[in-house]
Amino acid sequence: MSKLAWLLLASLLLPPVMAMSGEQVDLLITGGTVVTIDDQWNVFENGFVAIRDAKIVAIGDNASKNLRDFQAAETIDARNKVVLPGLINTHTHLPMVLFRGLADDLKLNEWLYKHIFPAESKFVTREFVAVGTRLGLAEMIRGGTTTCCDMYYFEDAIAEETNRAGLRAVLGQTVIDFPAPDYKTWSEGLAAVEAFAEKWKPNELIHPAIAPHAAYTVSTEHLTEAASLAEKLDLPIVIHLAEARTETDYTLKHYRQRPVEYLEQIGLLSPRVIGAHVINVNHQELHILQRREVGICHCPQSNMKIAAGVAPVPQMLAAGLRVGLGTDGAASNNDLDMWQEIDTVAKLHKLHNGDATAVSARQALQMATLGGARALHLEEKIGSLEVGKMADLIILELDAPHLVPRYDIYSLLVYSAKASDVVDTIVNGKILMRNRQLKTLNLQQVIAEARQIAARIRKPLASAAE
Numbered sequence: 001m002s003k004l005a006w007l008l009l010a011s012l013l014l015p016p017v018m019a020m021s022g023e024q025v026d027l028l029i030t031g032g033t034v035v036t037i038d039d040q041w042n043v044f045e046n047g048f049v050a051i052r053d054a055k056i057v058a059i060g061d062n063a064s065k066n067l068r069d070f071q072a073a074e075t076i077d078a079r080n081k082v083v084l085p086g087l088i089n090t091h092t093h094l095p096m097v098l099f100r101g102l103a104d105d106l107k108l109n110e111w112l113y114k115h116i117f118p119a120e121s122k123f124v125t126r127e128f129v130a131v132g133t134r135l136g137l138a139e140m141i142r143g144g145t146t147t148c149c150d151m152y153y154f155e156d157a158i159a160e161e162t163n164r165a166g167l168r169a170v171l172g173q174t175v176i177d178f179p180a181p182d183y184k185t186w187s188e189g190l191a192a193v194e195a196f197a198e199k200w201k202p203n204e205l206i207h208p209a210i211a212p213h214a215a216y217t218v219s220t221e222h223l224t225e226a227a228s229l230a231e232k233l234d235l236p237i238v239i240h241l242a243e244a245r246t247e248t249d250y251t252l253k254h255y256r257q258r259p260v261e262y263l264e265q266i267g268l269l270s271p272r273v274i275g276a277h278v279i280n281v282n283h284q285e286l287h288i289l290q291r292r293e294v295g296i297c298h299c300p301q302s303n304m305k306i307a308a309g310v311a312p313v314p315q316m317l318a319a320g321l322r323v324g325l326g327t328d329g330a331a332s333n334n335d336l337d338m339w340q341e342i343d344t345v346a347k348l349h350k351l352h353n354g355d356a357t358a359v360s361a362r363q364a365l366q367m368a369t370l371g372g373a374r375a376l377h378l379e380e381k382i383g384s385l386e387v388g389k390m391a392d393l394i395i396l397e398l399d400a401p402h403l404v405p406r407y408d409i410y411s412l413l414v415y416s417a418k419a420s421d422v423v424d425t426i427v428n429g430k431i432l433m434r435n436r437q438l439k440t441l442n443l444q445q446v447i448a449e450a451r452q453i454a455a456r457i458r459k460p461l462a463s464a465a466e
Contacts, residue, residue, distance in 0.1 A: 022071035023058075026429055027051040030067060032078025032395065034059065035409060036385040037085050037369045041362070043409060049083060051391040054204075054429035059385055074431075076424065078395055082409065085384055086146025086392040086427065087338040088372025091276040091297035091326030093152045094162075095124070095132030097139065098453050099331035108244050108306045116331060120153070123457055124181035129154040133161040135450045138441050139336045140167065143419030144394040146427045149274060149297065149326070149376055151211035151238045153182040156196050159206045165440045166432045168392060170274065170376050171200070172211025172238035175226060177218050186222055190229060197233045205428060207378075209236035209274070214243070215259050216250040220266055227268045236377070237268070241275030241294075244308040248280045260285035269294055271377060276326065278316075279309040286312070286319055295322045295375035298367070300344045302328030313349050314358045324372030337419045342368050346414055361414040395424035 027050075034047030036059065050058040050070055058065065103115035129152065140148060150158055151172035162169045173196045174180065175189035183189040193210045200208040210233075212218045212226040230237045242248065242259040255262045260281055263269050271293040278289070278296045289296065298311050316323045325341045327333050346364040350356050373383025381390050396413075398406065400421060406412050425433040432440050 022069055023050075025050045025052045025057060025070050025072050027074050027076065027391070027426070027431075028067070028070050028072035029076045029078050029083055029393075029395070030062065032081045032083040033409060034385060035082060035084040035413070037366055038384045038386050047083065049385060049391075049393065051426075051429045054391055056385060056387055056389055056391050059387060076395070080398050081423070082396045082398060082413065083385070083393060084396070084413070085369040085382070086394050086425065087144050087342075087368045088324060088376065088383065089140065089145050089148040089326055089336065089338055090274070090295070090324035090372045090375045091299055091328055092136070092148055092150050092336060093329030093331070094136035094148070094150050094158055094336075095129040095152055095154075096329030096331040097136045097336070098123075098128060098132040098450060098457070099329075100334045102331060102457070104305075104334070106306075108308055109246055111306060111332070119457070120181055121179075122460075123453075124153055126154045126157050126182075128453055129157045130161055131446075131449045131453050133158045134165070134441060134446045136330070136336055137162060137165045137167060138438060138443055138446050140338075141165065141425050141432050141438060141441070142422065142436070143337050143339060144396070144422035144425055145336065145338050146392040146394065146425060147372070147376070147378070147382060149209075149238060151209075151213075151276075153180050155208075155211075156192075156199065159196070159200050159203075159208070163203060163206055166205070166427050166430050168205045168207075168382065168390075168427055170207040170209050170236055170238070170378075172209035172236070172274075174211045174213055175218070175222070176213040177222060186225075190225065193229060193235075194233065197235055201233075207236065207376075209238050211238040214240040214247065215262060216247050220255070223263070223268055224266055227266075227270075230272055235272070237270075237273045239263075239268075239273065239275060241273075241278050242280045242285070243277035244306075245280055258282070258285060260288055264288050264292070274376060276328075277303060277308065277311065279303060279311045281312065283315075286315060286321065290319050290321050293322065293377075295324065295377060297324055297326040297375055298345065299326045299328040299333075299341070300348050301341060302326075302332045304344075304348065305334075306332055310348065310352045313345065314353060314355075317359070317363060322371070322374040322377075323367055324375030325368045338368055339417055339419045342414050361408070361410040364414045365410055391429040392427050394422050394426070396421045397423050 029049045034044040044061040147168040149170040155173040269292040274295040349358040370383035373379040
């Protein structure tokens with residue numbers, strides 16, 4: 001056999017050299033500006049991220065690594081794009097997207113007791129929750145949210161839809177002292193939490209939690225029972241905390257203590273707790289929250305819309321508290337757009353404090369990523385792009401007019417970027433959206449189902465108005 005024939009035979013029988021020597025990865029993202037949000041605030045202008053088995057296995061600048069050393073099953077070219085950690089929505093009520101715009105421009109107690117609680121009693125079913133969850137998930141994936149913390153009813157249905165869509169989530173089954181849409185008694189609610197935890201704790205995406213609604217809707221006895229169950233089952237506790245002056249007035253009247261002081265006194269506060277809003281707090285209460293390592297979910301737009309107040313976020317950040325950003329439910333926001341929250345948190349506290357340095361662009365972006373992970377006590381897994389962390393990341397396009405020119409990447413992302421700039425969303429190494437096309441949800445079907453539910457809600461409202 002000739003030398004040429006031998007070479008041809010060898011090329012057919014032997015694998016390519018790169019395949020023999022290259023490190024096998026599932027996904028390789030190359031060429032983008034990689035914003036890590038790590039402790040060193042590393043930014044790789046011509047960077048890469050390598051993903052295998054749902055985790056980041058390598059990250060850096062293309063110049064520091066020969067990308068031919070990787071053998072990737074799939075590659076994403078991120079040139080002229082930004083790669084950064086997925087956004088973390090630390091407080092929401094996903095199915096409430098179906099109440100979007102139902103009752104606006106009302107005071108908190110009127111909005112809650114005269115409109116939302118009655119609407120929930122009348123319309124919320126397992127089907128309602130499933131349809132609303134799918135709509136909320138579609139909105140979040142399209143906007144680059146990769147993790148959320150939810151508390152609502154029929155939380156098992158929310159877990160099923162969230163797991164199917166591929167998002168990461170802390171999901172709190174709500175327990176409350178009056179009959180809820182899913183469980184009519186406190187004991188039924190606690191039994192549901194146990195079943196919910198047993199079913200979902202083994203899941204890698206779903207973190208089950210117990211969610212006593214608030215100090216003004218759950219008695220002392222029941223709050224202590226919830227805390228004991230969380231300890232027994234090793235669950236997070238999700239609760240509305242110091243969310244308005246009305247809550248403070250309630251606890252002062254009934255317990256002669258402010259909300260944080262009261263929950264501390266009954267033994268509820270611990271690193272398990274994820275407190276939503278945390279607006280009406282003083283310096284002493286901030287010290288308690290810091291000592292107990294309570295996660296704090298700041299929802300600036302919802303708080304502004306209901307005029308609930310302004311949380312002392314600059315003081316929280318200065319004290320090293322675990323502060324993340326949330327949207328709240330879309331019935332009081334009225335969307336699940338974390339980019340609006342990022343922009344708002346930076347501007348609101350500048351205005352409120354009369355200080356243009358109160359919350360910087362870096363701090364705002366960190367609150368939506370690593371800060372959110374810290375609030376959920378998941379910072380060892382998510383929140384920044386680092387080797388060993390889960391591969392939850394997003395890619396933004398930089399071609400839109402509002403993103404040109406670019407001088408400072410943090411300023412650009414915080415004050416100029418929009419949800420519509422997100423082109424790719426990846427969770428646990430799985431692509432949930434590619435080139436703005438959802439991969440795990442049928443958007444047209446999701447919207448059609450949501451409109452059907454809305455028509456059912458609109459009909460009795462129209463009849464009552466006649």
